[in-house]
Amino acid sequence: MRDEHGIQAQGLAREFRGGIRAVDGIELGVAPGEIFGFLGPNGAGKSTTVHMLTTLLPPSAGSARVAGFDVVHEGAQVRAAIGAALQEAALDPLLTGREHLRLQTALHGIGKAERRRRSEELLERVGLTEAADRKVKTYSGGMKRRLDLALALVHGPSILFLDEPTTGLDPQSRNALWSEVARLAREDGVTVFLTTQYLEEADVLADRVGIIDHGRIVAEGTPAALKAEIGRPSVEAIPADPVDLPGVAQTLERFGAPVPGSPKGVSVRLDGGEEALADVVRALDAEGLHLQHLQLHAPTLDDVFLAKTGRSLEGAGGELDEEPEPVPA
Amino acid sequence: MTAGPLLVQVAHLARRSVVRTLRQPLNVVPSFVFPLMLLAVNVGGLKAAANLPGFPADSYLNFALAFTFIQGALFATTNAGTDLARDIQTGFLDRLALTPMRSAALLLGQLAGVIALALLQATLYLAVGLAAGVRPESGLLGVAAILFLGVLIALGFGAIGAFLALRTGSGEAIQALFPLFFVFLFLSSMNLPRNLIEIDWFRTVATINPVSYLIEGIRSLIITGWDAQALALGFGLAATIAVVALAAASVALRGRLARS
Numbered sequence: 001m002r003d004e005h006g007i008q009a010q011g012l013a014r015e016f017r018g019g020i021r022a023v024d025g026i027e028l029g030v031a032p033g034e035i036f037g038f039l040g041p042n043g044a045g046k047s048t049t050v051h052m053l054t055t056l057l058p059p060s061a062g063s064a065r066v067a068g069f070d071v072v073h074e075g076a077q078v079r080a081a082i083g084a085a086l087q088e089a090a091l092d093p094l095l096t097g098r099e100h101l102r103l104q105t106a107l108h109g110i111g112k113a114e115r116r117r118r119s120e121e122l123l124e125r126v127g128l129t130e131a132a133d134r135k136v137k138t139y140s141g142g143m144k145r146r147l148d149l150a151l152a153l154v155h156g157p158s159i160l161f162l163d164e165p166t167t168g169l170d171p172q173s174r175n176a177l178w179s180e181v182a183r184l185a186r187e188d189g190v191t192v193f194l195t196t197q198y199l200e201e202a203d204v205l206a207d208r209v210g211i212i213d214h215g216r217i218v219a220e221g222t223p224a225a226l227k228a229e230i231g232r233p234s235v236e237a238i239p240a241d242p243v244d245l246p247g248v249a250q251t252l253e254r255f256g257a258p259v260p261g262s263p264k265g266v267s268v269r270l271d272g273g274e275e276a277l278a279d280v281v282r283a284l285d286a287e288g289l290h291l292q293h294l295q296l297h298a299p300t301l302d303d304v305f306l307a308k309t310g311r312s313l314e315g316a317g318g319e320l321d322e323e324p325e326p327v328p329a
Numbered sequence: 330m331t332a333g334p335l336l337v338q339v340a341h342l343a344r345r346s347v348v349r350t351l352r353q354p355l356n357v358v359p360s361f362v363f364p365l366m367l368l369a370v371n372v373g374g375l376k377a378a379a380n381l382p383g384f385p386a387d388s389y390l391n392f393a394l395a396f397t398f399i400q401g402a403l404f405a406t407t408n409a410g411t412d413l414a415r416d417i418q419t420g421f422l423d424r425l426a427l428t429p430m431r432s433a434a435l436l437l438g439q440l441a442g443v444i445a446l447a448l449l450q451a452t453l454y455l456a457v458g459l460a461a462g463v464r465p466e467s468g469l470l471g472v473a474a475i476l477f478l479g480v481l482i483a484l485g486f487g488a489i490g491a492f493l494a495l496r497t498g499s500g501e502a503i504q505a506l507f508p509l510f511f512v513f514l515f516l517s518s519m520n521l522p523r524n525l526i527e528i529d530w531f532r533t534v535a536t537i538n539p540v541s542y543l544i545e546g547i548r549s550l551i552i553t554g555w556d557a558q559a560l561a562l563g564f565g566l567a568a569t570i571a572v573v574a575l576a577a578a579s580v581a582l583r584g585r586l587a588r589s
Contacts, residue, residue: 054427055427056423056426056427076429079427079428079429080429082427083427084427086420086423086424087420088419088420090419090420090421090423090424091419091421092345092349092416092419092421094348094349094352094353095345095348095349099345099348102341103341103342103345104424104428106337106338106341107338107341107342107425107428107429107430107434108428108429109334109337109429135352151424
């Protein structure tokens with residue numbers, strides 16, 4: 001199950017009918033055993049990239065190797081090495097969880113006895129043993145995602161693609177899935193390529209993060225390094241009396257450049273870092289300005305996204321609300 | 330990881346197709362009941378047609394029973410099509426495409442489910458006909474031939490449904506085409522022998538409509554016996570439709586999977 005090659009892409013691009021360039025020449029490298037978070041808003045090109053890396057969609061340009069195999073010329077070898085849980089758990093609502101596993105293991109050519117043993121093991125691992133003989137249409141969203149993950153693992157893949165695996169899940173289900181993904185990488189050495197639009201997910205799970213916007217990678221690195229690149233924290237101040245807003249703005253701008261924040265207040269990036277906060281408080285006090293709210297914001301991945309694209313990731317929908325359905329060229 | 334043998338893949342996909350079909354009684358029941366209801370209505374309303382000079386059967390029921398098989402096969406088109414379209418819409422087809430599954434296994438598995446259902450339907454139609462007094466002139470072997478031709482027609486129609494699903498990716502599109510297919514069936518020799526259709530354009534359309542020959546193939550086994558020409562046309566056209574539709578569906582599947 002341990003991966004030795006990871007994922008490499010050079011100039012990978014995909015254009016859809018009508019000239020829509022969903023992925024526009026991305027370069028990326030994912031090391032073996034790494035959890036790589038592919039972060040971006042809806043329509044940024046995440047799912048199209050995953051479809052190309054999993055051989056479901058031929059690239060329009062560029063190349064990619066997954067587990068050491070070329071995604072265009074060695075598709076069968078790539079598919080044998082990877083597991084994938086794609087967006088929206090693709091399950092048959094009329095089949096039971098056990099029937100899904102039976103079908104998936106059979107299609108992978110796993111022998112009958114091993115098929116049963118592997119199915120039971122995976123059902124146990126994802127906590128679906130008791131629900132295994134229920135039709136999937138009775139499953140909750142979290143249960144479907146867990147079954148989806150189990151199906152992606154039936155053949156012991158060395159690389160796992162998870163396309164927005166926690167979208168729509170409650171916090172408990174999300175945490176359970178995060179734990180299992182982390183365990184797969186740490187204990188089994190599985191390389192994980194995880195797309196997400198949740199900053200927290202990328203921050204908590206990923207060893208490294210690639211940020212994609214409009215089909216291009218705008219930043220790549222460890223979450224800590226990316227945030228350090230942004231550097232200084234920002235401070236947000238909301239006056240107790242709205243008439244004081246110009247005075248608060250004038251005072252704060254002595255400590256750094258304004259950044260987007262609440263319309264009721266003022267936010268600036270602190271040139272002096274966290275240490276300047278005490279001076280900010282003293283300056284506001286000296287001006288006789290009373291505050292309703294004062295908060296120091298450490299840099300987040302959203303700040304990274306903002307710095308790289310000029311927009312906030314939270315609520316950014318890209319030019320397209322949804323990526324075009326991957327269809328045959 | 331090596332691809333499982335084709336037969337194992339087909340068997341599992343066929344099993345899934347049958348299981349999911351049987352778990353949707355609202356989709357299955359009409360394909361058993363509606364053709365028999367239409368048969369009852371037609372026999373009730375058109376039984377006097379059997380008195381027309383030159384009418385080829387003793388009773389209208391003997392004449393009309395053949396059409397139930399065609400109507401049942403039409404349901405196979407929509408069931409196979411909508412099931413496959415749903416797999417495309419939900420992403421289940423992508424899941425299958427990521428396994429070493431062979432494209433042929435998907436089509437054969439899906440259509441094996443159609444064949445199983447068609448065999449059950451045809452057996453029911455035939456049993457109802459026998460219970461109502463129909464005695465096929467071709468005898469016991471003819472009964473087997475009727476079932477075989479009925480299943481072959483369902484296979485061809487099911488492959489058309491699969492082709493449409495793979496091309497459109499939309500269950501709604503398949504459902505929307507159902508009335509169109511139905512018109513196609515009505516513009517055939519389903520209600521009267523072609524030589525007794527008095528309206529010229531209708532007779533011309535019925536003559537060039539392949540459905541007429543599918544019906545007449547089954548009908549000949551019931552009311553005539555072993556009519557070589559009718560059987561050659563019926564079996565020949567059914568086989569041609571099946572082969573062409575399967576080939577078209579295979580090409581469409583390759584395009585739809587688009588995996589490298």
